[in-house]
Amino acid sequence: MSKYVFGVDVGGTTVKLGLxxxxxxxxxxxxxxxxxxxxxxxxxxxxxxxxxxKMEEKDVLKKDIxxxxxxxxxxxxxxxxVYGAVNLGWGTFSIRDTLSELLDMPVxxxxxxxxAALGEMWKGGGQGCRNxxxxxxxxxxxxxIIVNGEMLTxxxxxxxxxxxxxxxxxETERCGCGNTGCLEEYASATGVVRLAKRKLESCxxxxxxxxxxxxxxxxxxxxxAVKDGDxxxxxxxxxxxxxxxxxxxxxxxxxxxxxIVIGGGVSKAGKILFEYISPYFxxxxxxxxxxxxxxxxxxxxxxxxxxxxxxxxx
Amino acid sequence: MSKYVFGVDVGGTTVKLGLxxxxxxxxxxxxxxxxxxxxxxxxxxxxxxxxxxKMEEKDVLKKDIxxxxxxxxxxxxxxxxVYGAVNLGWGTFSIRDTLSELLDMPVxxxxxxxxAALGEMWKGGGQGCRNxxxxxxxxxxxxxIIVNGEMLTxxxxxxxxxxxxxxxxxETERCGCGNTGCLEEYASATGVVRLAKRKLESCxxxxxxxxxxxxxxxxxxxxxAVKDGDxxxxxxxxxxxxxxxxxxxxxxxxxxxxxIVIGGGVSKAGKILFEYISPYFxxxxxxxxxxxxxxxxxxxxxxxxxxxxxxxxx
Numbered sequence: 001m002s003k004y005v006f007g008v009d010v011g012g013t014t015v016k017l018g019l020x021x022x023x024x025x026x027x028x029x030x031x032x033x034x035x036x037x038x039x040x041x042x043x044x045x046x047x048x049x050x051x052x053x054k055m056e057e058k059d060v061l062k063k064d065i066x067x068x069x070x071x072x073x074x075x076x077x078x079x080x081x082v083y084g085a086v087n088l089g090w091g092t093f094s095i096r097d098t099l100s101e102l103l104d105m106p107v108x109x110x111x112x113x114x115x116a117a118l119g120e121m122w123k124g125g126g127q128g129c130r131n132x133x134x135x136x137x138x139x140x141x142x143x144x145i146i147v148n149g150e151m152l153t154x155x156x157x158x159x160x161x162x163x164x165x166x167x168x169x170x171e172t173e174r175c176g177c178g179n180t181g182c183l184e185e186y187a188s189a190t191g192v193v194r195l196a197k198r199k200l201e202s203c204x205x206x207x208x209x210x211x212x213x214x215x216x217x218x219x220x221x222x223x224x225a226v227k228d229g230d231x232x233x234x235x236x237x238x239x240x241x242x243x244x245x246x247x248x249x250x251x252x253x254x255x256x257x258x259x260i261v262i263g264g265g266v267s268k269a270g271k272i273l274f275e276y277i278s279p280y281f282x283x284x285x286x287x288x289x290x291x292x293x294x295x296x297x298x299x300x301x302x303x304x305x306x307x308x309x310x311x312x313x314x
Numbered sequence: 315m316s317k318y319v320f321g322v323d324v325g326g327t328t329v330k331l332g333l334x335x336x337x338x339x340x341x342x343x344x345x346x347x348x349x350x351x352x353x354x355x356x357x358x359x360x361x362x363x364x365x366x367x368k369m370e371e372k373d374v375l376k377k378d379i380x381x382x383x384x385x386x387x388x389x390x391x392x393x394x395x396v397y398g399a400v401n402l403g404w405g406t407f408s409i410r411d412t413l414s415e416l417l418d419m420p421v422x423x424x425x426x427x428x429x430a431a432l433g434e435m436w437k438g439g440g441q442g443c444r445n446x447x448x449x450x451x452x453x454x455x456x457x458x459i460i461v462n463g464e465m466l467t468x469x470x471x472x473x474x475x476x477x478x479x480x481x482x483x484x485e486t487e488r489c490g491c492g493n494t495g496c497l498e499e500y501a502s503a504t505g506v507v508r509l510a511k512r513k514l515e516s517c518x519x520x521x522x523x524x525x526x527x528x529x530x531x532x533x534x535x536x537x538x539a540v541k542d543g544d545x546x547x548x549x550x551x552x553x554x555x556x557x558x559x560x561x562x563x564x565x566x567x568x569x570x571x572x573x574i575v576i577g578g579g580v581s582k583a584g585k586i587l588f589e590y591i592s593p594y595f596x597x598x599x600x601x602x603x604x605x606x607x608x609x610x611x612x613x614x615x616x617x618x619x620x621x622x623x624x625x626x627x628x
Binding site: 075078131145147153154155156157159161162177179181182250253254255256257258283284285287291 | 445457466470495496560564572597
């Protein structure tokens with residue numbers, strides 16, 4: 001008899017859901033809107049309803065479902081308690097108990113970035129590894145750490161928040177978190193734009209980036225210019241690579257991972273990123289932890305549902 | 315019927331052994347010399363012999379022993395394989411299988427710093443916590459990380475090597491590991507002396523430290539002077555606190571521990587250390603990970619045997 005598992009990835013605007021067999025084959029995926037109003041009280045009932053509907057549609061019986069895994073944007077501890085998720089309107093409560101009661105099924109929950117890291121380990125860029133760091137270079141810098149096959153959740157579910165490690169003493173602009181000099185201020189998509197604007201101002205070199213209206217500067221335009229050999233863009237990539245390479249070197253010296261998987265919008269620049277990250281990584285990482293592979297994430301927006309499904313199968 | 319466990323801490327000159335009940339009461343402890351000659355081939359047979367002798371002496375039967383835990387100075391993975399331990403003459407082999415065969419008992423093994431961290435969690439400064447960072451400020455800076463009650467071993471047993479995280483770009487002197495700018499170069503006992511010598515040279519302030527022959531400068535003389543209000547010594551403590559506070563802030567942002575336990579020779583200065591570490595820690599740590607307690611290690615040189623015993627009871 002086949003067994004199934006559901007993976008759920010709750011985002012600020014949509015909830016992604018996936019039906020998997022226990023080998024990790026994605027049999028179906030779909031989305032429903034996220035309703036954050038009234039403290040997000042409708043979100044988990046909507047998820048439960050959608051899962052029940054899919055079970056009917058697919059003729060899947062409850063006895064054949066191993067459980068439901070869920071990732072959400074907030075600190076979530078190993079017991080499935082969320083400690084506030086601003087984008088969803090959520091305060092502190094047990095996701096596990098609430099959803100488990102609605103569905104009468106086993107439920108596990110984790111922070112979305114940690115869950116996505118688990119997904120990349122299971123079926124993405126980190127397959128075959130059990131000690132992995134996943135970095136998502138998007139609007140911010142997200143991170144997930146897998147230690148011996150399990151998510152590093154931490155004391156209150158804030159483990160793997162590598163975007164907010166302190167990497168620069170001389171920063172004056174504040175990060176969204178309230179501190180100054182966080183990795184996110186230089187290695188995210190908006191961070192690359194910040195580095196670009198500063199370099200365009202401080203350095204007189206000619207550059208194709210000067211022809212682009214400031215509002216249209218993006219990580220993509222910068223790395224496209226790097227690929228075209230634009231000298232100033234290359235200087236920006238060097239700065240980006242120094243911050244991220246040293247930051248990842250520090251993480252690797254502490255965690256000793258086998259692989260670092262890089263995803264998110266900035267990673268669409270491709271393997272050229274590694275050319276700028278690697279020199280600083282290998283220069284600073286503890287030699288005993290230096291045998292690390294770099295890979296690009298492969299699951300894209302599906303990493304969350306894959307990881308959520310895997311969470312239940314552990 | 316009572317059950318027992320042995321904890322073994324292999325050092326470069328002596329092997330410490332402890333007999334515990336499974337509640338963690340230390341019933342007996344003793345030492346034997348470490349014999350690193352001939353590739354350290356005699357070390358584990360000596361340990362086995364000593365355990366057998368103790369069992370006879372105490373009338374403890376094999377059926378009442380849960381197992382033997384062992385910590386040793388080198389990278390040791392979760393399966394108990396050591397990847398070379400220079401001080402012991404060891405190459406790569408399975409400590410678990412070798413000692414288990416000699417004793418016909420279950421054996422577990424881990425890196426000595428990670429094992430000591432487990433000991434401090436179980437019966438020392440970190441009791442009641444399940445997410446802990448232990449820092450040993452001795453000749454070098456050692457570290458052990460406990461995640462959800464288990465040692466963070468890493469891919470090849472080098473997890474928790476926080477002494478070699480890169481914290482200073484402008485360093486020219488090499489660390490023992492071959493890199494420059496490692497935390498160990500500033501926060502270890504020898505690191506404090508390095509900071510002191512540099513400050514005595516670069517700063518003209520009067521100081522009691524100037525009356526001490528350079529060969530007798532130590533972390534203790536520096537922190538004794540700090541306690542006496544010596545201005546220059548306080549500047550040295552500030553530098554020490556900045557490196558260590560920021561370094562621990564970075565670790566906490568990544569790991570999200572409940573507690574940081576500080577031990578080793580430098581920690582004998584006592585709680586005054588926290589006065590210099592805390593401001594830099596709280597300034598740089600990610601706020602979501604900032605709810606961290608600081609404590610002094612309490613088990614001293616016994617942390618290793620306690621942790622080794624706990625390793626078997628997990």
